[in-house]
Amino acid sequence: MEAATIQHGGRPDTGRPPPSRLPDRLLRWGLTGIAAGVLVLIGYFFIRLYLESRPVFSAYGIIDFVLTDAWIPSKDRFGALPLIVGTLITSGIALLIGVPVAVASALYVTELAPVRIRQPLIILVELLAAVPSVVYGLWGVFVLIPKLKPAEQWVSDSFSFLPFVGGTVAGPNYFIAGLILAIMILPIVAAISREVMATVPVEQKEAALALGATRWEMIRMAVLPYSRAGISGAAMLGLGRAIGETIAATLVIGNAPQIADSIFGQGYTLAAVIANEFGEAAATPTHRAALIAAGLVLFVLTLVINFVARYFVNRSQRAMTRSVPTGMAG
Amino acid sequence: MTTIAPVASRRRRTDRAMRGVLLVCTLLALVPLVFVVYYLLEQGLGALSWSFFTSDPSGRFLGDPGGVRSAIIGTVLIVGLASLLAVPLGIGIALYLVEYGKASRFAHVVRYFVDVMTGVPSIVFGLFIYIVLVLSGIGGNFAGWKGSIALALLMLPVVSRSAEVVLTLVPDSLRESALALGSPRWRVVAKVVLPTAMPGLVTGSLLAIARGAGETAPLLFTAFAVNSTTWNLGNQMNSLPIQIFNDVRQAQSNIVERAWGAALTLVLMILALTLLARLIQRRSRIA
Amino acid sequence: MRTTQLLTALLSIAVLGFGVAACGSDSSSGGGGSSSSSTTTGGGSLNGAGATFPLPVYQEWAARFKDKSGTSVNYQGIGSGGGIAQFTAGTVDFGATDSAMKDEEITAAKKKGDPVHVPTVFGAVTVSYNVKGVDKGLKLDGSTVADIFLGKVKTWDDQAIASQNSGAKLPSTKITVCHRSDESGTTKNFTQFLGVYSKVWESGPGSDKSVEWPTGTGAKGNDGVAACIKQNDGAIGYVEQAYALANKFTFASVKNKSGAYVEPTLESTSAAGEGLQVPADLRFSPIDAPGKTAYPITAATFLLVYQDVCKAGLSSGKAQSLKAWLDYAEGDGQGAAKELYYAALPDAVHTAAMKKVAGLQCNGQPIKSA
Numbered sequence: 001m002e003a004a005t006i007q008h009g010g011r012p013d014t015g016r017p018p019p020s021r022l023p024d025r026l027l028r029w030g031l032t033g034i035a036a037g038v039l040v041l042i043g044y045f046f047i048r049l050y051l052e053s054r055p056v057f058s059a060y061g062i063i064d065f066v067l068t069d070a071w072i073p074s075k076d077r078f079g080a081l082p083l084i085v086g087t088l089i090t091s092g093i094a095l096l097i098g099v100p101v102a103v104a105s106a107l108y109v110t111e112l113a114p115v116r117i118r119q120p121l122i123i124l125v126e127l128l129a130a131v132p133s134v135v136y137g138l139w140g141v142f143v144l145i146p147k148l149k150p151a152e153q154w155v156s157d158s159f160s161f162l163p164f165v166g167g168t169v170a171g172p173n174y175f176i177a178g179l180i181l182a183i184m185i186l187p188i189v190a191a192i193s194r195e196v197m198a199t200v201p202v203e204q205k206e207a208a209l210a211l212g213a214t215r216w217e218m219i220r221m222a223v224l225p226y227s228r229a230g231i232s233g234a235a236m237l238g239l240g241r242a243i244g245e246t247i248a249a250t251l252v253i254g255n256a257p258q259i260a261d262s263i264f265g266q267g268y269t270l271a272a273v274i275a276n277e278f279g280e281a282a283a284t285p286t287h288r289a290a291l292i293a294a295g296l297v298l299f300v301l302t303l304v305i306n307f308v309a310r311y312f313v314n315r316s317q318r319a320m321t322r323s324v325p326t327g328m329a330g
Numbered sequence: 331m332t333t334i335a336p337v338a339s340r341r342r343r344t345d346r347a348m349r350g351v352l353l354v355c356t357l358l359a360l361v362p363l364v365f366v367v368y369y370l371l372e373q374g375l376g377a378l379s380w381s382f383f384t385s386d387p388s389g390r391f392l393g394d395p396g397g398v399r400s401a402i403i404g405t406v407l408i409v410g411l412a413s414l415l416a417v418p419l420g421i422g423i424a425l426y427l428v429e430y431g432k433a434s435r436f437a438h439v440v441r442y443f444v445d446v447m448t449g450v451p452s453i454v455f456g457l458f459i460y461i462v463l464v465l466s467g468i469g470g471n472f473a474g475w476k477g478s479i480a481l482a483l484l485m486l487p488v489v490s491r492s493a494e495v496v497l498t499l500v501p502d503s504l505r506e507s508a509l510a511l512g513s514p515r516w517r518v519v520a521k522v523v524l525p526t527a528m529p530g531l532v533t534g535s536l537l538a539i540a541r542g543a544g545e546t547a548p549l550l551f552t553a554f555a556v557n558s559t560t561w562n563l564g565n566q567m568n569s570l571p572i573q574i575f576n577d578v579r580q581a582q583s584n585i586v587e588r589a590w591g592a593a594l595t596l597v598l599m600i601l602a603l604t605l606l607a608r609l610i611q612r613r614s615r616i617a
Numbered sequence: 618m619r620t621t622q623l624l625t626a627l628l629s630i631a632v633l634g635f636g637v638a639a640c641g642s643d644s645s646s647g648g649g650g651s652s653s654s655s656t657t658t659g660g661g662s663l664n665g666a667g668a669t670f671p672l673p674v675y676q677e678w679a680a681r682f683k684d685k686s687g688t689s690v691n692y693q694g695i696g697s698g699g700g701i702a703q704f705t706a707g708t709v710d711f712g713a714t715d716s717a718m719k720d721e722e723i724t725a726a727k728k729k730g731d732p733v734h735v736p737t738v739f740g741a742v743t744v745s746y747n748v749k750g751v752d753k754g755l756k757l758d759g760s761t762v763a764d765i766f767l768g769k770v771k772t773w774d775d776q777a778i779a780s781q782n783s784g785a786k787l788p789s790t791k792i793t794v795c796h797r798s799d800e801s802g803t804t805k806n807f808t809q810f811l812g813v814y815s816k817v818w819e820s821g822p823g824s825d826k827s828v829e830w831p832t833g834t835g836a837k838g839n840d841g842v843a844a845c846i847k848q849n850d851g852a853i854g855y856v857e858q859a860y861a862l863a864n865k866f867t868f869a870s871v872k873n874k875s876g877a878y879v880e881p882t883l884e885s886t887s888a889a890g891e892g893l894q895v896p897a898d899l900r901f902s903p904i905d906a907p908g909k910t911a912y913p914i915t916a917a918t919f920l921l922v923y924q925d926v927c928k929a930g931l932s933s934g935k936a937q938s939l940k941a942w943l944d945y946a947e948g949d950g951q952g953a954a955k956e957l958y959y960a961a962l963p964d965a966v967h968t969a970a971m972k973k974v975a976g977l978q979c980n981g982q983p984i985k986s987a
Contacts, residue, residue, distance in 0.1 A: 024515045027519065028430055028515070031425050038444070048458065049454075101359050125360070127601075129541075130601055132597070134546045134571045134574045142369075183362045215345055217345070237448070251575075270451075295453075
């Protein structure tokens with residue numbers, strides 16, 4: 001139970017501080033200074049971006065900017081809906097594919113794999129993170145898109161009764177982008193899940209086994225409840241990365257500012273539009289403001305995700321303290 | 331241990347099935363790795379040669395496209411400077427949060443904004459530096475060091491976050507016993523907390539550097555691109571990710587081949603960093 | 618003990634980091650005063666960015682110009698929109714575009730000085746495609762091309778295409794449209810041509826550096842569109858001829874103003890310059906030229922510099938290099954362009970362009986030749 005109280009920053013104080021000396025104070029205020037400095041920097045970052053994006057918000061209003069389906073820089077019209085939809089669809093696909101696989105592999109590595117192959121497995125999954133996004137983009141363009149196109153077309157034709165499936169498959173599309181994002185978030189989600197699972201107290205697991213649980217039941221009753229919060233955190237981080245991922249997405253999504261009617265259609269993401277257009281927006285104030293506003297919308301998305309994720313994390317942590325004992329009693 | 335209690339066959343079947351599912355998922359996770367590595371080697375190895383590493387991109391549309399020397403040098407310099415900025419700052423913040431800030435209101439604010447920073451897409455950092463440092467014309471126009479700062483902004487929260495996790499895992503009992511022996515706080519930090527956490531700190535930092543090295547977006551309109559080699563971070567600079575990004579979008583097969591070669595080079599460099607991280611980690615575990 | 622060593626290492630890295638950061642900002646603030654020249658020593662290099670349309674020829678020129686003068690010209694193809702934007706923002710020594718700046722763009726650029734358009738070469742915007750089974754140049758008229766890019770003509774064996782190409786075997790492959798995603802002079806020129814022959818196009822997407830495409834895949838740069846064409850069976854796109862030739866694309870013969878189907882060649886591209894009326898500021902476009910043998914989607918491409926390059930921020934050394942570069946473009950460069958299938962400027966335009974270069978100034982004085 002002691003370990004359970006070690007959570008994000010919630011460390012209990014270690015008692016009365018020792019008498020303060022000069023090096024002590026230097027370290028303390030130096031570190032505080034760094035933290036404050038970074039805070040100032042981030043503050044400046046936000047204020048600057050906010051000020052820079054104001055022209056477009058005052059011209060359109062936030063609601064119109066976010067909910068208008070028209071991104072036509074040449075006509076000075078900036079409605080970010082197609083970009084937002086593209087961002088959400090691709091990162092949604094990434095989470096749907098990436099998180100279950102990542103969590104399952106983390107469970108396998110920490111609980112089931114023979115000790116000898118654990119470390120090699122961990123290294124292999126981590127290697128996925130060593131591949132830069134531009135390399136995934138390269139691979140996506142020259143391997144994934146051409147190789148998967150027939151399969152996608154088959155799915156599109158056979159399952160056209162499903163919503164958002166059907167029609168001609170475009171080479172670069174939402175699904176390809178989502179798939180690449182899934183691969184990219186996989187190592188992070190897996191790594192954090194593993195870390196969290198490793199902190200599950202051995203006593204709990206042994207207790208479950210001693211009561212006659214199978215390995216899977218032990219995972220279900222001891223490991224998963226204990227690490228649920230951490231896994232949500234991992235998924236959250238993965239989502240953050242998927243939403244902001246730029247280069248791989250811009251290479252494989254088609255860069256079409258439209259809302260396609262199928263997941264095999266072409267779209268655009270907020271991050272990709274910034275990457276593609278910010279070089280040519282330098283001299284046109286509205287366009288520049290619109291791109292920065294797109295960046296701000298990305299923030300807000302992340303903030304909301306953070307907030308919601310935290311709410312669930314807190315709730316599941318409270319639930320855990322109750323559910324673990326009952327789970328064990330059962 | 332599993333054999334202590336007899337298990338009903340239905341439960342055993344579920345157990346076996348679920349174990350199978352987990353195994354399959356693990357293998358599934360490795361499929362992309364196998365394919366990426368396979369194609370990197372298949373397409374990239376052919377491009378590698380002595381002149382690939384020792385010549386700059388020629389920029390010529392027809393004929394020999396040249397190598398990636400300027401891109402390699404640019405990446406090393408830009409990422410080097412970015413690491414020198416991000417690693418100390420990031421660990422400093424984490425130390426503050428774990429050792430001093432703890433649950434205070436200010437620490438919460440810092441922690442929250444560092445969290446928020448991890449959610450900021452790399453392209454937005456590039457955009458920010460472009461507006462603040464490039465368009466304003468501070469110290470010339472596009473420059474390698476501006477790319478470094480954009481990368482550092484990206485790496486900082488990653489370093490800080492991983493360092494905080496590692497520092498939090500240092501058992502309080504260690505701190506308490508050191509404090510109980512009358513050590514001042516700074517000695518506890520220097521002699522107990524940091525050494526205990528060191529492998530994790532180094533690993534976290536190196537992983538952040540590796541991530542930074544592969545980033546393209548923050549360099550797009552900060553360090554920009556150039557064909558010739560430069561050692562001066564005050565100049566426009568080439569870098570491997572940008573070279574790849576530009577080459578991917580070419581149609582000529584010899585330029586696409588260079589993209590694969592450059593990608594293989596970049597991945598190998600990042601792998602070397604990761605390997606280094608593990609070596610250091612292992613060594614200090616013995617200490 | 619090893620841990621203390623690591624700790625010292627960490628601390629020294631920290632100190633080093635701040636040191637380097639301080640140095641970086643020191644040297645930069647020192648250089649900031651003397652403008653962009655701080656990024657180079659002794660005018661040894663010029664930085665330019667913009668259109669991808671002339672990228673092949675500019676890069677070839679840069680390589681030869683370096684052999685000749687020792688000055689290295691770093692030209693990055695980021696699209697005409699980017700070229701104008703970076704030129705206006707003053708982040709490059711020269712910009713490049715293949716559609717002349719609009720009035721409001723000129724106004725925006727006035728902050729740094731009077732922008733000067735220096736036309737360099739003519740090039741053909743080919744309608745290139747990649748269709749298995751079609752390896753000969755198809756004949757297409759403007760309205761058919763417009764209908765393809767409008768998404769109205771969906772397959773290669775559509776009646777609109779077949780009727781102009783009796784005898785050609787056309788597969789039923791679906792057409793994939795490849796277009797630019799960035800702001801592009803090539804797009805401006807191409808869409809201007811489409812607008813002439815299609816009312817629907819003119820009142821719909823219209824003509825600009827970027828338009829609202831009814832269909833298709835977006836790609837960055839002429840190179841990106843070329844890659845898009847190459848990677849998709851059934852793809853069609855518009856790229857400069859050098860890209861089409863380098864990738865062995867088949868491209869269409871396009872019907873011109875006088876009703877003839879003309880293949881893009883050096884001759885037909887040059888022919889577009891005949892009898893051209895050119896305004897004093899050289900903001901002209903040879904699109905849909907009247908000549909009988911003229912290829913109708915021929916475009917001129919421009920380098921952008923400021924009338925007074927030093928007041929716009931260049932050192933006098935750089936001003937000399939820039940003038941030498943422009944002299945090269947209008948001199949030896951004209952001959953070199955042909956090797957990459959760009960046409961030299963017609964005489965009238967060439968004379969006017971050279972006059973513009975000769976008239977460039979540095980702080981009110983003519984620029985001395987280096």
